[in-house]
Amino acid sequence: MLVGAVLLSCNKAYTPQVSVSPNPLEVHGDSVAFDVTGTLPLKKLKKSRVYTISGAYEYGDQSIKIQDIDYKGTEFPNSKTQAPVVTRHFSFAYKPEIGNGDLNAFGTNYNTAKTKGKAAPKMSIAKGLITTSRMVTNYYHVVYAFHGYNDKEELVATNVPFYFEQGKSKLRKSESSGENGKFLDAFIAKKNVTRTVSIVGTHSPEGSETKNSNLANDRAAVIQKYYKERMKHFNQTGWVDSIKFVTKSIILDWEPLKAELEANTEISADEKASVLAIVNGPGSFESKQAQLAKLPSYKKLFSKVYPKLRNAKTEILTVKPKKSRAEISLLAKAITEGKLKADTLTEEELLYAATLTPILKEKEAIYQAAIKKNDSWVAQNNLAAVYLEMAKREMDKNQAAKLVDMAVNALNISVNRKDSPEAHCNLAAAQLMKNVRVDASNEVNKSLAMNPSEDIKKGLYGMQGVVSIKEGKYDVAIQNLGKSNDSTLVLYNLALANLLKKDFNAAKAGFASVISKDASFAPAYYCAAVTAARLQDEGGVTSNLKKAVAIQKSYTDKALSDLEFAAYWNSENFKNAVK
Numbered sequence: 001m002l003v004g005a006v007l008l009s010c011n012k013a014y015t016p017q018v019s020v021s022p023n024p025l026e027v028h029g030d031s032v033a034f035d036v037t038g039t040l041p042l043k044k045l046k047k048s049r050v051y052t053i054s055g056a057y058e059y060g061d062q063s064i065k066i067q068d069i070d071y072k073g074t075e076f077p078n079s080k081t082q083a084p085v086v087t088r089h090f091s092f093a094y095k096p097e098i099g100n101g102d103l104n105a106f107g108t109n110y111n112t113a114k115t116k117g118k119a120a121p122k123m124s125i126a127k128g129l130i131t132t133s134r135m136v137t138n139y140y141h142v143v144y145a146f147h148g149y150n151d152k153e154e155l156v157a158t159n160v161p162f163y164f165e166q167g168k169s170k171l172r173k174s175e176s177s178g179e180n181g182k183f184l185d186a187f188i189a190k191k192n193v194t195r196t197v198s199i200v201g202t203h204s205p206e207g208s209e210t211k212n213s214n215l216a217n218d219r220a221a222v223i224q225k226y227y228k229e230r231m232k233h234f235n236q237t238g239w240v241d242s243i244k245f246v247t248k249s250i251i252l253d254w255e256p257l258k259a260e261l262e263a264n265t266e267i268s269a270d271e272k273a274s275v276l277a278i279v280n281g282p283g284s285f286e287s288k289q290a291q292l293a294k295l296p297s298y299k300k301l302f303s304k305v306y307p308k309l310r311n312a313k314t315e316i317l318t319v320k321p322k323k324s325r326a327e328i329s330l331l332a333k334a335i336t337e338g339k340l341k342a343d344t345l346t347e348e349e350l351l352y353a354a355t356l357t358p359i360l361k362e363k364e365a366i367y368q369a370a371i372k373k374n375d376s377w378v379a380q381n382n383l384a385a386v387y388l389e390m391a392k393r394e395m396d397k398n399q400a401a402k403l404v405d406m407a408v409n410a411l412n413i414s415v416n417r418k419d420s421p422e423a424h425c426n427l428a429a430a431q432l433m434k435n436v437r438v439d440a441s442n443e444v445n446k447s448l449a450m451n452p453s454e455d456i457k458k459g460l461y462g463m464q465g466v467v468s469i470k471e472g473k474y475d476v477a478i479q480n481l482g483k484s485n486d487s488t489l490v491l492y493n494l495a496l497a498n499l500l501k502k503d504f505n506a507a508k509a510g511f512a513s514v515i516s517k518d519a520s521f522a523p524a525y526y527c528a529a530v531t532a533a534r535l536q537d538e539g540g541v542t543s544n545l546k547k548a549v550a551i552q553k554s555y556t557d558k559a560l561s562d563l564e565f566a567a568y569w570n571s572e573n574f575k576n577a578v579k
Contacts, residue, residue, distance in 0.1 A: 016040050016053060016107050018125045024563040025057070025103060025128030028500070029472030032057070032129060033091035034103075038069055040084040047073040050110045051084075052117075057092065057128060059101025064092045066103075073112070094129075100561060101128055130563050132530055133500050135523060136469040139489040140429040141459025142388045143422045145378040147351035154320040155195055160184050162223055164310045167207060169218035171226055184227070184314075189234050193319040194243050199223045200313050201249040202256055204306035205289040216249030219312040227314070252285040260305045267304065271297035323349065329356045336365040342373035351378060360390050377417035384410035384426055391433060404433045421452030428463050437467045458485040465493055474501040488518045495524070499531055507531045508540075522551040530564045541568055542577040549578050 017039040025032050038053045045051055051071040056063040069088050076084040103126035110117035160183060162175050175181055201220030203212040224247050231240055250256060258279065261272055278291045292298055323331070323345075332353030334340040345353065347370060354366040367383035370376070387407035394400035408430050414423045428443035444460045444467075452460070462484035468477035474497045481494040495510025511528035514521060525548035532540025545565075548555045556578045559565055568574040 014041060014044050015120045018105060020103060020126035023126040024130050025126055026130040027094045028133050030094055031091045032094050035087055035089050037087040040071055042083050043080045045071055045073050045076055045079040045084050048112055049073045050112055050114055052108045053105055055103060055105035057101055057103050059099045066090045103128060127563060132564060135527060136466060136496060137489050137492055139462045139466050140392060140432060141425060141463055142385045142429055143425045143456055144385050145381045145422045147348055149348035149352035155317040156320045158316045160314045161311050164219055169215055169222055171222050185230060188230050194316060196244045196317040197227060198246045198315045202309055202311055204309040213251045216251050220247040220249055223312040223314055254279045256309050260308050264304055267300055325356055328353050332366050336369050342369060347374045360386055377414045380410045380414035381423050388426060388429055404430050421447040421450040421456055425456050425460055432463055437470060441467055462490045469493060469497055488514060488521055492524055496527055499527060504531055504534050520551060522548045526555055533564050538568060542573045546577040
């Protein structure tokens with residue numbers, strides 16, 4: 001914007017040409033920065049004079065002085081043929097109470113001592129302020145640490161072996177009525193919810209390959225039949241079809257022998273070495289058995305190890321008994337009310353109970369109970385997460401600040417218990433809520449350095465993107481937000497960063513994406529209107545403003561004072577859009 005030069009007095013005061021960039025003035029980061037270029041008329045700056053341009057940003061009855069620009073006649077010896085030009089960079093701190101106003105300036109023609117001079121009339125050289133950068137929306141990624149409870153179906157393995165005589169597959173009475181038989185009966189009688197019964201038959205090395213193969217298979221089949229008979233005995237015939245029975249055999253395999261040999265304490269190390277030399281050496285299964293039979297220690301091997309290889313091992317996978325969600329919730333509530341002892345639930349169950357209620361006060365009570373039970377880092381972190389969630393919803397600023405402080409206190413305790421990416425992510429959110437951007441960035445970096453989960457990592461980049469926009473670092477913001485998630489707030493802030501960077505096409509596409517994701521998100525419509533104004537698209541301005549105002553009426557007043565739309569204020573279409 002140029003202000004024409006007008007000669008007021010031949011040797012006293014005259015008006016320079018002054019341009020300001022940007023015009024209107026814009027807020028970026030925490031300041032309003034701009035360049036002022038002043039050009040004096042030819043032949044007016046005398047060597048014995050000093051011409052000063054003084055200025056201030058004036059809004060309401062307030063003003064912010066900017067530094068003077070001096071033109072010393074001695075520094076412009078060619079002022080008769082070359083107009084004196086000076087460019088200076090200025091900035092002043094932005095505060096929310098600074099409203100729209102004018103950057104005003106006036107020139108004064110002094111003597112060299114700057115003791116006498118006459119001032120030209122004050123003139124407006126720029127308007128202000130555009131505050132689009134302040135439309136960044138805070139994004140707080142709050143993280144709950146894993147409670148440790150498995151709420152899915154878990155299978156528990158129970159192993160019952162049955163042993164057979166050499167060369168036989170008949171289940172002996174001593175086995176069925178012995179310790180293992182009694183254990184199986186008691187297990188079946190309890191009616192455990194059973195998913196799978198796997199039975200593996202094995203054999204000792206002596207005998208032909210055919211005989212050994214048959215023995216292993218037959219032993220597995222015998223135990224399967226026996227298991228089903230015992231279920232019938234305990235009136236569980238109807239459940240048999242719900243169980244998957246799997247039988248298999250281990251045939252001509254030396255691994256079972258190696259395991260039993262290693263566990264045996266009656267065979268010496270040298271004797272074990274002789275056995276392993278044969279077993280690990282060349283030859284067929286039967287030839288190796290023939291070599292073993294010639295060893296001095298074979299009788300010991302045959303009597304101490306081989307009998308343990310003649311078996312059918314049964315692995316039963318049953319469903320681990322668990323409390324229902326409703327039961328866990330009721331018990332947790334009773335614990336928080338002091339009606340039950342905390343030991344009624346395990347720590348994992350208690351922490352899990354907090355995830356079953358959407359009510360923050362109930363979550364708070366459960367995590368406080370978990371802290372009394374076992375003051376773990378998880379409980380402290382998750383209590384802090386609740387306070388941060390409460391702070392996000394709290395309308396009273398003082399109460400919100402108290403909740404954030406309570407969260408920070410719990411998070412510091414959590415970090416002392418165990419340093420975790422979850423706690424540092426929450427600390428970043430807390431510092432961002434307090435608008436302590438340096439500390440928020442530091443916590444983001446600490447969490448990222450701990451190799452967090454993808455969810456946490458994306459949330460951290462989303463918060464760092466907010467910090468970067470607030471600092472006026474739009475390229476950095478775009479990089480961070482581009483690595484974040486696709487939540488409405490993140491996508492909105494990414495589009496805003498592109499708008500502030502003046503990549504209007506990317507901004508236009510970005511706001512359209514936000515609107516398609518959440519058609520009720522009013523800020524996206526408003527900023528889409530700002531983008532359209534920058535692109536000189538009046539149709540886009542009015543259509544988007546109309547939708548923004550329909551969702552949030554306060555945008556009417558904002559649009560009517562927003563210098564982004566100054567070119568459209570007199571348009572009937574604009575006026576109709578913001579009614």
